Amino acid sequence: MAKRKIKIGLVDADLLCNGTRHPNLVLMKLAGFLNDNGIDFKLIIDQDEDIAPYKLIYISRVFTFTQMPAFYEKATPSEQRKFRKGGTGFYANELNVKIYRQKRDDDMSQLENDPFLCKYPNHRGGLRTNGIDLARQMPYYHLYDEFVDRKVAEGFKREKYKDYQQYSIGFLTRGCIRHCPFCINKLEDRILPYSNLDWFLDDERDEHGHLLRPYIYLWDDNFLAADPQIWRNKLQQLIDTGRPFQFRQGLDERMLAESPHGEEMAEMLSRTKYHGDFIFAFDNWKDRPKIEKALKIWKHYNPKKGTKFYLFCGFKQTADNREKFYRDIWEIFQRIRVLMQYGCVGYIMRHEDYHNSPIPNIYIQIARWCNQQAFYKKMSFWEYTYRNQTFWEQGAGFEVTRPIKPYEEFLRDYETGYYEREDSRGKVRKISRPLQTFLDFLDMFSEHKNELLEMFNYKLSNLKDPKLWE
Numbered sequence: 106m107a108k109r110k111i112k113i114g115l116v117d118a119d120l121l122c123n124g125t126r127h128p129n130l131v132l133m134k135l136a137g138f139l140n141d142n143g144i145d146f147k148l149i150i151d152q153d154e155d156i157a158p159y160k161l162i163y164i165s166r167v168f169t170f171t172q173m174p175a176f177y178e179k180a181t182p183s184e185q186r187k188f189r190k191g192g193t194g195f196y197a198n199e200l201n202v203k204i205y206r207q208k209r210d211d212d213m214s215q216l217e218n219d220p221f222l223c224k225y226p227n228h229r230g231g232l233r234t235n236g237i238d239l240a241r242q243m244p245y246y247h248l249y250d251e252f253v254d255r256k257v258a259e260g261f262k263r264e265k266y267k268d269y270q271q272y273s274i275g276f277l278t279r280g281c282i283r284h285c286p287f288c289i290n291k292l293e294d295r296i297l298p299y300s301n302l303d304w305f306l307d308d309e310r311d312e313h314g315h316l317l318r319p320y321i322y323l324w325d326d327n328f329l330a331a332d333p334q335i336w337r338n339k340l341q342q343l344i345d346t347g348r349p350f351q352f353r354q355g356l357d358e359r360m361l362a363e364s365p366h367g368e369e370m371a372e373m374l375s376r377t378k379y380h381g382d383f384i385f386a387f388d389n390w391k392d393r394p395k396i397e398k399a400l401k402i403w404k405h406y407n408p409k410k411g412t413k414f415y416l417f418c419g420f421k422q423t424a425d426n427r428e429k430f431y432r433d434i435w436e437i438f439q440r441i442r443v444l445m446q447y448g449c450v451g452y453i454m455r456h457e458d459y460h461n462s463p464i465p466n467i468y469i470q471i472a473r474w475c476n477q478q479a480f481y482k483k484m485s486f487w488e489y490t491y492r493n494q495t496f497w498e499q500g501a502g503f504e505v506t507r508p509i510k511p512y513e514e515f516l517r518d519y520e521t522g523y524y525e526r527e528d529s530r531g532k533v534r535k536i537s538r539p540l541q542t543f544l545d546f547l548d549m550f551s552e553h554k555n556e557l558l559e560m561f562n563y564k565l566s567n568l569k570d571p572k573l574w575e
């Protein structure tokens with residue numbers, strides 16, 4: 106009797122739940138290992154996939170809020186034995202440190218100890234003869250092709266899915282030293298080299314000899330805080346490829362201020378072909394002195410480079426802690442003010458706890474303004490909010506004479522019934538949700554009204570001050 110061919114299913118649960126635009130690197134490496142060993146595999150992209158033909162199904166989940174796919178929920182007890190689950194989405198919100206450490210250690214080592222994978226040889230060198238060596242494993246860069254083709258057939262632009270197609274992806278280093286309580290790396294104490302660049306650098310070319318994946322993106326947790334020998338050599342290797350690259354998780358700007366090599370970092374980075382904006386993080390307001398010192402160094406060497414800072418917020422918000430809520434919003438705007446002074450842009454990163462705050466929608470509105478550079482660079486938060494009101498009015502057929510008006514003028518109109526008056530069609534304007542959220546927030550903190558209005562009117566063109574770094 107002919108032996109049945111083994112088929113392995115790979116599941117990016119975040120993708121199936123519409124929660125990500127990032128390819129899952131572990132799954133790509135797993136696919137690479139299966140491909141090296143001639144084992145049939147498939148990225149499952151249907152919620153109702155028939156799982157009967159699969160011997161094993163590896164499910165990866167990055168976000169804790171991601172729902173498991175329908176075929177998983179419906180599986181019979183015997184089918185459930187096929188599943189192998191892993192990823193930060195299965196433990197990132199564990200609060201007990203001991204349990205968290207155990208779960209993370211188990212998760213980080215489970216694929217390398219997987220009994221099925223360990224039956225097959227490792228083709229990527231190093232000490233390991235059998236099973237997958239995750240650091241050395243070359244990703245299989247075609248894993249998402251069917252998914253992307255399907256999206257294009259549905260009418261989406263292929264460009265929207267460039268992260269799945271145009272990049273070599275990997276970690277040059279792993280680990281961190283900062284112990285941020287909200288981060289999956291909170292228990293890490295050091296940064297070690299992980300993959301060599303050539304272990305994940307793709308060289309596939311089209312019929313004209315052009316690289317299919319001309320860019321590189323890196324998932325390193327805190328590259329600049331690694332030992333100087335490590336970041337210096339690896340950065341030089343990146344420069345030597347001649348390919349544009351990007352550290353997706355951001356670089357630690359504080360290192361420019363803290364390290365005796367801060368100027369060297371800024372100078373080396375100024376010589377790179379960086380892809381898109383440089384991304385740093387300004388997660389804590391208390392880091393302001395370090396961030397400002399670092400910005401002076403950074404802007405001296407990189408006066409014209411687009412520079413973006415992740416702005417973490419929303420952590421540990423609760424419905425009843427009014428002061429904590431105010432402080433969080435206040436700190437967002439103080440950080441934005443510093444960034445605007447140095448001509449940099451912000452990018453709001455919300456912890457999922459923001460949902461628990463008294464007015465969660467204020468975070469959404471601030472993110473919509475801040476994270477879209479066309480708005481952030483041209484308008485204050487107030488102007489953006491009122492522009493939304495205008496869009497709504499125009500869409501509803503109202504005549505608009507002043508698309509953006511100062512808050513005081515809006516207030517006068519508001520109090521004199523402008524938004525309640527019928528127009529010639531007998532229709533009444535209403536206050537759009539963004540504006541209502543803005544007003545609710547002002548109302549909730551009326552004792553801080555002047556301070557809030559000042560913050561909500563911060564504008565890049567007014568605040569940018571080149572004298573700070575020239």
Ligand code: SF4
Pocket residue numbers: 281282283284285288289290291326327357
């Ligand atoms: S610096 Fe970044 S990677 Fe390091 S612990 Fe903090 S958030 Fe995590």
